[in-house]
Amino acid sequence: MLGMVRVGADEVLSAGAARASDVRRTLRQIVTEADGRTRARARVRVSETPWPDLQHVLVTENSDLLVLEWPTHLQAMALEVDEILATSPCATAIVHGPLPSPMRRVLVPVRGGPYAELALRIGLRLTPSQLTVLHLTSADPRQPAEQRDAPFLGLQRVLRRLPEVDLQSRATGDPAQTILDAVQGYDAVVLGTSARADDHRPTLGVVASRLLQESPVAVIAVRTPRPPPASPSDETAGVEAISILVDKWFAENTYQADEFSDLQLLLQLKHQQGLTISLALPALNEEETVGRVIRTARRALQQRLPLLDEIVLIDSDSTDRTREIAERLGVPVYIHQKTLPELGPRLGKGEALWKSLFVTQGDLVVWIDTDIVNIHPRFVYGLLGPLLLDRRVQFVKGFYRRPLRVGGRTQAGGGGRVTELTARPLLNLFYPELSGVIQPLSGEYAGRRSALEQLPFFSGYGVETGLLIDVFERFGLAAVAQVDLLERIHHNQPLEALSKMSFAIIQAVISRLERRYGPAMLDEVNKSMKLIRSSDGGYWLDVEELIERERPPMVTVPEYRSSRKAASPP
DSSP: EEEEOOOOTSOOGGGGGGHHHHHHHHHHHOOOHSSSOOOOEEEEEESSSSHHHHHHHHHHTOOOOEEEEETEEEHHHHHHOHHHHHHHSSSSEEESSSSOOOOEEEEEOOOOOTTTHHHHHHHHHHHSSSEEEEEEEEEEEEEEEEHHHOOOOOHHHHHTOOOOOEEEEEEEEEEHHHHHHHHHTSSSEEEEEOOOOSSOOOOOOHHHHHHHHOOOSEEEEEEEOOOSSSSGGGGGOTTTHHHHHHHHHHHEEEEEGEEEEEEEEHHHHHHHEEEEEEEEEEEEETTHHEEEHHHHHHHHIIISSSSOSSEEEOOOOOSSSHHHHHHHTTOEEGGGGSSSSSGGOOOSSSHHHHHHHOOOOSEEEEEOSSOOOOOOTTTHHHHHHHHHTTTTTEEEEEEEOEEEETEEEEEETTOOOHIIIIIHHHHHOOOOTTTSSSSSTTTTTEEEHHTTTTSOEETTTTHHHHHHHHHHHHGGGGGEEEOOOOOOOOOOOOOHHHHHHHHHHHHHHHHHHHHHHSOTTTTTTEEEEEEEEEEEEEEEEEEEEOOOOOEEOOGHHHHHHHHHHHHOOO
16 A cells, blocks of 8 residues: 655655655554455655656556556546556556445446456456446447457356356447446446557546446446557457456465364364265385375374274285285275276276275265375365365365475475476466466375266376366366365486376377367377487387276276165165
């Protein structure tokens, strides 16, 4: 919060001291009365040239948004609004009228111009009980329909995925009057300013100017520093509009594990909903860590408090003491290659996860890897929290800092190389709605059996990517949540293993793209990987077949349906 005190050119700066004191007092009172969720700080500047000084503050503070009251602040700085819009280094909001709290109904009229995204984003941030987006289109019959609606199409795709938005459309030759007629019963209207003027400089525009002067409710007129488009028909709000959807999901569906540290509350929620919970531990040669993982989870989440109904180890035919340790600790052990033998054995972690659905009974299924060195109960209860708290959530991914051990030293942020170099770029490219998922490949995640049993599972490294895409496409973005599990220390894999993992993940994404767009691309692509080998004698190629196969939804397997029916109470 910046208080600007303007002194005249014929005054000394110290003449503004008394006014600066009054402004500071007002700002302190506003900060004091702010709710606990608001972090605010305030300062005052005395200046002969308030706008250049304010511009300097916006740049040095790296501000996202400048909020000015109309017309008071403009008069105080002796500036026209168009000059501010044209020279502000950040997004700008011109506000007129009192903004009630809480906000009940907000109207966001849009054509699809470059500022529509910011208008929608601010409308959502006001958290009204009803948000109406009014799409205004030209009533001129001489203008082709595809040209009239082209600027809006990108934004429309996002709005259809926001169930809290009431999307309406009206054709009009007088947008300002149409909006004035529509605002009756609303608390505020948020709209973009004009995208262009005769001199190609940003301007408030006729519509926003009229609303600021005549609207019976509060008005927020916004612009971004994005350059105006070359022509009105080029206005598109879809280039970055997806960020509105992703930002909203990230804010609402990203949790901290500590939010769920009250285990009694989780147990109460579990009993209220009549749920059972299974923890499945996939393992392959983890004798060094598997015992501590089991003991930690069982002690905190079964013995001290019965949050977990069962813990099972699903082993990938380990050759060390992994199974022996688990059995000695009283945990049921299953070898996935010997489970459902009539379907034939396959290699891969995804195969183990898929078959863990067959050998567990819980309504909620949690998976955590057994190579976690710094195991803590939060790795389990953090994943369960969103499922118990919000019945819309079907799938929860964990994320964390991943230190990378190189030789005898640890790099704090060096882990997750396949995530950053393969998985996240592919998701950003083809599934941008999932671009807010911090660690799509994490081995710690949980879901509702009713959802998981309907999904196919890749047998290998593509399982995490496939499940994430499938949950999103079947149940929507709101069904996915993520939880910060703080830090995960584990055994890092060699570069060649990471290369194979990337190869499988790319196959998984292509497979899902085939389902969306067709035709079958994987039939035409190479499924063998040439690994580069070297020795003192030179280089050679080692060819390894890496085909990412899929298992069908578990609910389609007759043996599974029979076992679930037998396990159901009479």
